[in-house]
Structure formats: structure tokens, C-alpha cells
Amino acid sequence: MTRDSVGVREIRAAGELLRDVAVSTPLLHSRYLSEMVGGPVYLKCENLQRTGSFKIRGAYVRIARLSEAERAGGVVAASAGNHAQGVALAASLLGCKATVFMPEGAPLPKVAATKAYGAEVLFPGPTVDDCLVAAEAYAEEHGAIFIHPFDHPDVVAGQGTIGLEILEQRPDVRTIVTATGGGGLVAGIATAVKELRQDVKVIGVQAKRAAAFPPSLATAHPTRVDIGPTMADGIAVGKPGELTFELVSKLVDAVVTVSEESLSQALLLCLERSKQVVEPAGAAGVAAMLEHAYAFNPPVVAVLSGGNIDPVLLAKVLRHGLAVAGRYLVVRCRVQDRPGALVTLLGELAELGVNVLDVMHERVAARLHVEDAEVLMHLETRGPDHCDEVLGRLRAKGYVLTFS
Structure with a gap:
């Protein structure tokens, strides 16, 4: 397979096939990301596509x-x-x-x-x-x-219709950023965009624990890597495809990586600020802006590639994102085992404006002195500064704190 296997002509033909099948998904303006990047940022909502993703x-x-x-x-x-x-x-x-x-x-x-x-x-x-x-x-x-998930010209052409839609919806776009696993999506978008608009940058994003493209690009051939545990399971691919690697290496301006912390923060941001439910992989483009804002020339379009997330995982990821943002704190606090000690501790937290989500009071454990007890608390705070204030006040009051 070669680059000649797919081009704008094939992508436009794919668009005709998809005319009554796929939704032309909307672009949503993100004020928060626009302020951070220093120019307009839009979210291409493929999480609203049929089946919940671009696939x-x-x-x-x-x-x-x-x-x-x-x-x-x-x-x-x-x-x-x-x-x-x-x-x-x-x-x-x-x-x-x-x-x-x-x-x-x-x-x-x-x-x-x-x-x-x-x-x-x-x-x-x-x-x-x-x-x-x-x-x-x-x-x-x-x-x-x-049916290969990414390494076939017809699949690449289908995904490339997103690139054509973006150019129609935002003719002034200068940067497109999207999640990247095996490379079908970013290769399709780059194929569509670069043939029509050489000035538009296309950037792929991979989770650091599942990043096969950087070493592949460094060695000039698809390279298999070991996949670590990542919440972005949708882009956890150990080796790029032959066709997709060829297209990415020739057409994509950069492939960057993002941390698990950035992924969870991005998912939380999409939910809170844009009211969009996305899976961690789907938020990778937003995560890249959180980590690499300097790399994006506005107007920017970030593709939210999918929204199929298990509610149980969503709850975990949101809590992780809140913790990374300094708004969720899990702490163990040593108190004296005497009447009123727990009430006094909770009173301190109330004065600080902390929302106590969960409390577990333990009085008997091998690690505790006979006169001590330990309180495991899940706390909701207003941000990093508030977290520091809470921990500083508790320590000033003589409480011994450890973190889970």
C-alpha cells in the first residue's frame, strides 16, 4: 500500500457514501481553551457521532x-x-x-x-x-x-471526511489536533487537509504509556512498543499500521504525548466547561493543549474522537481529574481516641469551607498507639490554594497527616 491509495478524491467519494449515514458533527467554541492558547479553539464533537465515535x-x-x-x-x-x-x-x-x-x-x-x-x-x-x-x-x-480498525485505504478515507468537514466549518483553521492510536484518524485528516491547505498544521496525540509513533518516526519504520496501563484504552495500540505510518510520517507535523493526569483533567474540562461527555482517548487533543499550549497556532480545532465511556470508569476518571486539579483530597489524619475528637476535626474542616464526602474512623490497628485513632477522609476543596490552606491549618493544629 502507498500514499497513492488514498487522497482527497477518495475522501470526497467516501463523504458521498456517508452522506445519509454519518452525522456532520458540530464545532463548539471553548472559551477556556481559547484564553489559554491565545486565540479561538473549537471542539469537533465526534463523541456525538452515531455509535459515539468517528469509527x-x-x-x-x-x-x-x-x-x-x-x-x-x-x-x-x-x-x-x-x-x-x-x-x-x-x-x-x-x-x-x-x-x-x-x-x-x-x-x-x-x-x-x-x-x-x-x-x-x-x-x-x-x-x-x-x-x-x-x-x-x-x-x-x-x-x-x-475489517482492520485503521490500516486500510477505505478506512483512512472514511476518517478523512472529518478533515473536509473541519475545512468547511472553519476555513480559517490553522491547527488541527486529534487523538492517535494506530493512525487511521490522524492520517485521514492529514491526507484531506494537506492536499488542500498546506498551511494548516496537523498534530497527533498519544498517551505516554501507549506511544508507538514517536519511536516509529525516530527509526523511520513502524515499531512495536510495550503498552503500559492507561485510561486511554481507545488509543492504546502497540504498533502503527504500514499505510498509516507512511501517511503520518509524510503529512503530520508532529505527534506529541500526554500524561494520565492531563487526560483526566481534559475529560473533566470537557464535561464541566463544554458539557461534553468524552472518553479519555477522546479528550487527548484537549490534554495536549493543557500540556503543550505553545505548540498550537489558533484558530485550533481539537477532535473529540469518542464518548463511549463506562459510567464506572467515568466516576474514577473524574475523581482522578479533580485530585489532579487540587479539588479532591484523600487524607488520613491521626487524632486522639477520646470523646469529641472527631467532632473537633470536622469542625475545623467546616470552618475552612471543606465539603467532607466520606469519613472512615478507625480506632484499632497495629499501626496505631492505644490512645490514638485515625480518620480517613475524602474531601472536596476549591482548588490547589484551598488544599494548601486546609493542610496547613490541620498541621498547625497538631494533626499528623498521611496521604492515600
Whole structure:
């Protein structure tokens, strides 16, 4: 496969295929990010796309371009979430059987949504790699077509329709930033944009714990890396695709990495300031602006690539984001084991304007002296300065503090 496999002509043709299938998602202005970057910033809300992410674009174009005989044999995919849902819906719309291999322990909402779109879901093992092996074996055995999540010209062309939409919606855009896993999305956007507007910068973003593109670009070929634990599971890809790497290396201006702390802060910012529910991977472009604001020439468009997040994970990530922002504090406080000690401690917090979310009072433990007790508290504060004030006051009152 070469760069000639996909270009603006193919992307425009993909847009025609998607005309009555995918939504032209809105751009929302972000005042907070605009003030931080020093010029207009807009959010491209692919979290509002059908299936909750951009994946329906590439999946539909890929399946639509199969022959009738190929579609009659069905399609198969391997995915932990967004690609699974995109393939399932696309196959359903095109009257094609879909089989999707998902890892054991995949979030229940994603499994339920994939089944609801009409796919058969199978669980071959605990990892996505297990699913890929099983999907490829299934394709060979049953004559089904394997739908790659990113490394195919039709998939890249489908994702590239986002780039065309951005140019139509904000002709004055100067920087586009988006999450990057295997590279299909950023490659598609860059292919569309660079052929029409060489002056627009395209920046990809990866989680630091799952960043295969930086070493791949450094060695000039796709390089596999070990994936660490990351909340951004949607972009946790160990190796770029051959086609996507070629396009990214030629067309994308930079690929930056972001920390887990920035991802959780970005998700919280999207929820609080823009009222958009996004998954951690979907907020990667916003996280990049929080870490690398100097790199973005406004007007900037950040693609919110997906919003499929398990409510349980959402609660954890929001708490993490609040903690990083200095608005959520978990602290253990040593007090004397005597009547009124807990009331006195809570009174101090009340005077400081702290909201006590949870309290656990422990009086018997090997680490405690007989005359001591320990209070584990989950506290909501107003920010880093308020946190410092709270901790300083408690220490000044003689309380011994440790942190969980």
C-alpha cells in the first residue's frame, strides 16, 4: 500500500457514501481553551457521532466498498469498543453479518451496544491481541472479510471526511489536533487537509504509556512498543499500521504525548466547561493543549474522537481529574481516641469551607498507639490554594497527616 491509495478524491467519494449515514458533527467554541492558547479553539464533537465515535465513518466506507459476494460471506472485527460498534452498525445498515471478537472483561455498555447493533460478539481471551488472532482465524475459516480498525485505504478515507468537514466549518483553521492510536484518524485528516491547505498544521496525540509513533518516526519504520496501563484504552495500540505510518510520517507535523493526569483533567474540562461527555482517548487533543499550549497556532480545532465511556470508569476518571486539579483530597489524619475528637476535626474542616464526602474512623490497628485513632477522609476543596490552606491549618493544629 502507498500514499497513492488514498487522497482527497477518495475522501470526497467516501463523504458521498456517508452522506445519509454519518452525522456532520458540530464545532463548539471553548472559551477556556481559547484564553489559554491565545486565540479561538473549537471542539469537533465526534463523541456525538452515531455509535459515539468517528469509527462508523471508516467502517461503513470499508464495508460499503466490498463486493456483494464479499459482503455475503460476512465481516469480522476485533475491538475493545468503538471499532466494534462502528463495524456492527455499518454491517447492519448494509445487510451484512458481523462477528466481533472482544476481550473478556470489555466494558458491559460497549458489549451491549455492539450486540444491539446486530453483531455476534465472542470472547476469545483477555486481550485485544487474543481477539485479533481469533478474528483472523475466523476470517480464514469462514471466508469472512477482516475489517482492520485503521490500516486500510477505505478506512483512512472514511476518517478523512472529518478533515473536509473541519475545512468547511472553519476555513480559517490553522491547527488541527486529534487523538492517535494506530493512525487511521490522524492520517485521514492529514491526507484531506494537506492536499488542500498546506498551511494548516496537523498534530497527533498519544498517551505516554501507549506511544508507538514517536519511536516509529525516530527509526523511520513502524515499531512495536510495550503498552503500559492507561485510561486511554481507545488509543492504546502497540504498533502503527504500514499505510498509516507512511501517511503520518509524510503529512503530520508532529505527534506529541500526554500524561494520565492531563487526560483526566481534559475529560473533566470537557464535561464541566463544554458539557461534553468524552472518553479519555477522546479528550487527548484537549490534554495536549493543557500540556503543550505553545505548540498550537489558533484558530485550533481539537477532535473529540469518542464518548463511549463506562459510567464506572467515568466516576474514577473524574475523581482522578479533580485530585489532579487540587479539588479532591484523600487524607488520613491521626487524632486522639477520646470523646469529641472527631467532632473537633470536622469542625475545623467546616470552618475552612471543606465539603467532607466520606469519613472512615478507625480506632484499632497495629499501626496505631492505644490512645490514638485515625480518620480517613475524602474531601472536596476549591482548588490547589484551598488544599494548601486546609493542610496547613490541620498541621498547625497538631494533626499528623498521611496521604492515600
